[in-house]
Amino acid sequence: MSEGLFPSCDHTRGCITCGDEAIRMRVVRIDADRELALCSEESGERASVEIALVQPVAAGDVLLVHAGTAIAHADGEVAA
């Protein structure tokens, strides 16, 4: 459980899982066998993310993540 990882279930920030919004995360490390990646948010918070829908993925890529699943590449949106 990652309670406190995304402290956004409130009225002012909006909720990234309940709403139809995705957040940008950068791939830190990949577990290729399980199609999971450790990803990092801009704030430094980290989470395991499903990457099956956006393969191929490499460390350093920026992904659009919704409810723990990457749904698109977002490399065009951010710079390192």
Add this chain to the structure above:
Amino acid sequence: MTMRYMDEFRDAELGRALAGKILGAVEPGRHYKVMEVCGGHTHSIYKYGIDDLLPENVELVHGPGCPVCVIPMGRVDDGIALATENDIIFTCFGDMMRVPGSEKTLTEAKADGADIRMVYSPLDALRLAKQQPDREVVFFAIGFETTAPSTALTLRRARAEGVTNFSCMCNHVTIVPPLRALLDSPDLRLDGFIGPGHVSTVVGCRPFEFIPEDYGKPVVVAGFEPLDILHAIRMILAQLSDGRCEVENQYSRVVPYEGNPAALKVMSEVFELRPHFEWRGLGFISQSALKLSDAYAELDAEQRFGVPGVRVADPKACQCGEVLKGVIKPYECKVFGTACTPEHAIGTCMVSPEGACAAYYNYGRFAREKELV
């Protein structure tokens, strides 16, 4: 990590320049009604005061795209029954826990002793099932096509990893049928649509082509930054003044026109369409929701435990239906801000931050003052 390009999408000067172009594009004397389909857009519009930048004759109307707002009371009651009548761990997203059923919310059922826990993803719920192999773990799935692939992948993973104490109560919905229902609704006149950005990363832009083809209205799929939304409004107004109507993709930096084929494939493997599903405020809509396919029936919590299948009429005082259809503004509801507040919500539109009423309650007071003058 710096969001180099993001800052540009929030640049106030560029925003004012775009607003100027919008002002130049409107015909005086014509009233424009543009629906933002997605609750994420509603939230951005209020957060950044986009309403205030628009000419008075361009009205933004909130659509049905908040996944929490559209869940009917009966499904909440069914979830509570599932959680309290079985020795299970019931998991769901945070906002869902505050949605009122006919007697209580999931938060209140938790306070009464049910083992109900908030998760941030279906994968978290599966992890919990693996940590507690002696307990049954049910994930209460909600959301449009943005969220459905995540549930589908988790169910596929549960089966691949042989996790037998995990199941899903599926409440996923699809965006096209309610849009068609809205377009067929006689009490609503809309000029165009801001299409849902993140739903479209999954389904692509093609499913919205029926709107220009069958109803003659423009659709512009848009991102969530303030300039994305202003740009989309300008593109819709340009279509209207040119006499065009088509699906355009303002958010092409993320949304491929054909969507995400891998996501569509796993969804079609794990889910199938329900013949009909009840929407809060909109009633029953044919083929508008997903259930687990026969291949995944053993992971269907409704089959594993049985649910009562409760039907409950929406509360009389609550006008969420009209708000979801864009017929009335949130503050025009009889109970807005008095009996119904984010702390004590009667209607679902007040529960989630993406809900039009909650967004208006938090950010909309200036806009309302402007309208009252």
